[in-house]
Amino acid sequence: MRFRENIKRELKQWSLAGLIVLLSLSATIQWSPARDQPRLVSNPKKEAATQLYQQVREARATWRDFSGFTADVLIQYNGKSTTGKLTADKDFKLNLILEDNSLSEWSLPKLNSVIGHRKFRKQEPIPATFADGEVNHPLGRLVNIDGKNVSFRLQGDVMTEVHRRSDKSWFTISTLDVWRTKENEVLPRATSVIYRDPKSGAITGNRSNTFAFTRIGNFDLPSSMLTVETGENFGRNVGSIKLTNHRLTTPESLSKIDSK
CATH class of the missing domain: 1.20.5 (Single alpha-helices involved in coiled-coils or other helix-helix interfaces)
Structure with a gap:
């Protein structure tokens, strides 16, 4: 007991x-x-910056269920001219065949850029922070991306500027005008890229670009690109790419290509 x-x-x-x-x-x-429970982004200003950045990323025009396309190409660069054929497959891999292959070194990277940026990717939120309190800048709010050596200016649903600086390079991309798709998504119409010496900040070059697109099926495919480049010592290059006779790739067209 x-x-x-x-x-x-x-x-x-x-x-x-x-x-x-x-x-x-x-x-x-x-x-x-x-x-x-508190969300991952609890600071109201940080949350607003993150949401603004997410809104801009989701507004960019991308090609979902893309099967690929072909187009005839006319390239002119510094007085030289050539024609050819461009093929973009469903994985966004490009094949450019030109009569004068020497112009592919200039034109293929530009085509890869404008087409490659259309690849659809699920946009998971990325933490961002307002870089300053300036709310009336003509190009929108300046936003820093956490843990990245890059910042952006965002206005509405448009990424108006990209600022990237490192020990080896420094450049700013400004979007001066945009193209709106049928879905009201954003494509660049006019851009300017300024290159600087990463140590002194002196401007070493500038690249001005214009773009145009044409609606084929559910996609706004590139139809023209014009580029004017200036550099040090009076360097200047002018080039254009025009695409016509766009055709979306279908299983039927692929079988015809394979049979040749």
């Missing part, structure tokens, strides 16, 4: 001690339902 009474007394003591610990914890920890 005495043994049982001792056991009961010890259990009561342990229960009391556990209650004291629980009460102590409840005084320092706020318990709340899962739906009331």
Whole structure:
């Protein structure tokens, strides 16, 4: 009997001690339902910057369920001219065949850029922070991306500027005008790229671009690109790419190509 009474007394003591610990914890920890738990971005300004950046990323025109396309190409660069054929497959890999293949070194990277940026990717939110308190800048708010050596200016659903600086390079891309698709998504119409010396900040070059697109099926495919490049020592290059006779790739057209 005495043994049982001792056991009961010890259990009561342990229960009391556990209650004291629980009460102590409840005084320092706020318990709340899962739906009331704080979100990953809890700073209101940080949350607004993250949402603005996400809105801009989702507004960029991308090609979902893209099967590929072909087009005839006319390339002119610094007085030289050539024609050829462009093929873009469903994986956004390009094949450019030109009569004068020497112009592919200039034209293929530009085609890869304008077409490659249309590849659809799921846009998971990326934490961002407003770089300053300036809300009336003509090109929108300046936003820094957490953990990245890059910042953007965002206005509405348009990325108006990209600023990237490192020990080896420094450039700013400004979007001066945009093209709106049928879905009201954003494509660049006019851009300017300024290159600087990463140490002195002196401007070393500028590239001005214009773009045009044509609606084929559910896609706004590139139809023309014009580029004017200036550099040091009076360097200047002018080139254009025109695409016509666009045709979307279908299983039927692929079988015809394979049979040739």
